[in-house]
Amino acid sequence: MTARLLVLLAGGGVAAWLIVLNFGALGAVAWRAEGLTALRGADWAAVRFTLIQALWSAALSVLLAIPIARALARRRFIGRGALIMLMGAPFILPTLVAVLGLLAVFGRAGLVNQGLEGLGFGRLNIFGLQGVVLAHVFYNLPLATRILLQGWATIPAERFRLGATLGFGPRENFRQLEWPMLRELVPGAFLVIFLICLTSFSVALTMGGGPRATTVELAIYQAFRFDFDMGRAAMLALVQFGLCACAGLLAWRVSLPSGLGSGMDRPVQRFDTGTLSLRLWDGALIVAGALFLLVPLALVALRGLPHVAGLPPEVWQAAGRSLLVALGATGVTLAMTLALAHAVIAVGPGRGAMLEWLGLAALAASPLVIGTGLYLLIRPFGNPRDFALVVTMLVNAGMALPFALRLILPGLREVVVSQGRLADSLGLHGWVRLRIVTLPRLRRSLGFAAGLTAALSMGDLGVIMLFAEREGATLPMQLYRLMTAYRLDDAAGTALVLLGSSLALFWLFDAWGRRFADA
Structure with a gap:
């Protein structure tokens, strides 16, 4: 053979x-089930909620990842590699651990609500749509950042050198070099995160907060576990598969090649990042992203260690x-x-x-x-x-x-x-x-x-x-x-x-x- x-x-x-x-x-x-079962009003409500939370989650994850990835791509500092590795931890994090970390920061007795209460403001409610979106952004922001950071690494160093000779500043570099790369990568990053959020189960189970915050995957679980309605569960699965297929087709149609070509694999040297205001801005973005992703993990470790x-x-x-x-x-x-x-x-x-x-x-x-x-x-x-x-x-x-x-x-x-x-x-x-x-x-x-x-x-x-x-x-x-x-x-x-x-x-x-x- x-x-x-x-x-x-x-x-x-x-x-x-x-x-x-x-x-x-x-x-x-x-x-x-001897065939498919027609969906009920509550099922269509789950479909609408699933689409809304997946769109918000994917859009916020990608939009927030763009400036963070750009700041990391423009800066070199001691511990940069370790920080990038740690910032990627939430994507491989068990969902329930991520939920506990977010509750420690944003929950009813979390750090944020304690601070708001101390300042005389009302408490934030983390459950419902806002909680599901927050958890998904926390979970998928590192993935989007890593995808886009790899995109910045693919821009040939010669393009930045050419831009410097033409007097390009940060705005011109973004429009001529970085935007074509983003136009190629963002639809794919959005699609991957959208699909992850579209099939979400654990986040909706723990952060949904009621029937109004039910995803299709959670509705499938309820149809199996509590209603014993196999036909409705199968129909919901077909609807979910159709939504994912449509999202994939749309991302494929929107994505365009960057047209930047290839270079000689030289180290990238940036000539547009030397001003104090840009250094402060990039530093603030990196610190904010690191705090958002790492503080919940640190709180999980501190609260769990004694037990x-x-x-x-x-x-x-x-x-x-x-x-x-x-x-x-x-x-x-x-x-x-x-x-x-x-x-x-x-x-x-x-x-x-x-x-x-x-x-x-x-x-x-x-x-x-x-x-x-x-x-x-x-x-x-x-x-x-x-x-x-x-x-x-x-x-x-x-x-x-x-x-x-x-x-x-x-x-x-x-x-x-x-x-x-x-x-x-x-x-x-x-x-x-x-x-x-x-x-x-x-x-x-x-x-x-x-x-x-x-x-x-x-x-x-x-x-x-x-x-x-x-x-x-x-x-x-x-x-x-x-x-x-x-x-x-x-x-x-x-x-x-x-x-x-x-x-x-x-x-x-x-x-x-x-x-x-x-x-």
């Missing part, structure tokens, strides 16, 4: 699994289950991503684009519908609750695959272009080629993708809420139960354990990738 055939078989197997995961699960739910030692045994048992789920999801994600990425390149541009789209389709799917579909498919062969952790692991792997594919596929294409002919001439194929040629050049991307998958899986609160019994809870589920039972001290300690576990997994995998990549 040739290496190409093996690649096609492996990629085809992953594609078939993704079809089952993203579409077969939805079909199983609709079949179990970690006294946590009940079930918390540590839940932590062990979450670790197993996270490691399993990471292994499955990397294996599927490598197989699918090789198949995308092997079949060529046309069919490869279809496979790539299939890999990215999970961004538009409902994790709860996927989990329920798998539940129904397993049911004829055994008690689905016995497979709750396995189903959670598989769904988490499928949800992380789009991010891993976008990280690994460009690097694999570069390996094929730069090393493919030499490897063919040396007769390197199959596992030998993968081990000697491909993996060493992908270790940085693999490490980052593994860390991202493990951290996101460690903090996921979604599918497990549908099926797990009390004795089978994961750490996020255990934290949610402690919060709803008003065991705040135990919740604070559990949040710190969850925060530390997620960050440790990300750091270990990412450091592994960087260390071996630099070896």
Whole structure:
């Protein structure tokens, strides 16, 4: 059997699994319901709220990220790399930990409300639309900042030199150099964040504050868990998928190439940032962004540290289950991503684009519908609750695959272009080629993708809420139960354990990738 055939078989197997995961699960739910059910007024209200909060969340995240990323791109200072890394922490943060951090700052007894009350003003209400948007901005602002910061790094240094010779100031540089880059990247960044917010579950569950602040994903959960209406849940999932598809098409039509071309990879030197007012402005933006993102994390750590030692045994048992789920999801994600990425390149541009789209389709799917579909498919062969952790692991792997594919596929294409002919001439194929040629050049991307998958899986609160019994809870589920039972001290300690576990997994995998990549 040739290496190409093996690649096609492996990629085809992953594609078939993704079809089952993203579409077969939805079909199983609709079949179990014996058709789709018409949506009610409350469901259309959830659709409207979902669109409103996703639009506000994505727009604010991107608009706030532009000046912060620009300030970071223009300045060099001691600790800049560490600050950028720390500012990216909220995106890999478990949602419930982020919620607890925001409550510590903006909640009824938080720092902001205490300050307002001391000045004689009324308290802010963090729940409802404003709370959901605030949590999503906190969660996605780092992602938007990192995307746009990479965009600034792609502007050739020669363009800034040319601008300096033409007497360009900050305004002219923005209009002629930075705006074309933003026009190319902002629609994609907006789309990714919009899709994340559109399929939000945990944020709406904890910050929504009532029926008026219900997202489509939360409505799907309610239809499953409380109304037992599979047909309505399937219909809501179709509506959600349609909204995501429309958003993707619109972003693709709006995005335009920057036309800046390529340079000689020289370090970027800016000639328009020397004035005191600009230095103060950039410094203020960087400090404000860092405070907004890091203060909630610091408060979670300070409030949880005294209570970690006294946590009940079930918390540590839940932590062990979450670790197993996270490691399993990471292994499955990397294996599927490598197989699918090789198949995308092997079949060529046309069919490869279809496979790539299939890999990215999970961004538009409902994790709860996927989990329920798998539940129904397993049911004829055994008690689905016995497979709750396995189903959670598989769904988490499928949800992380789009991010891993976008990280690994460009690097694999570069390996094929730069090393493919030499490897063919040396007769390197199959596992030998993968081990000697491909993996060493992908270790940085693999490490980052593994860390991202493990951290996101460690903090996921979604599918497990549908099926797990009390004795089978994961750490996020255990934290949610402690919060709803008003065991705040135990919740604070559990949040710190969850925060530390997620960050440790990300750091270990990412450091592994960087260390071996630099070896």
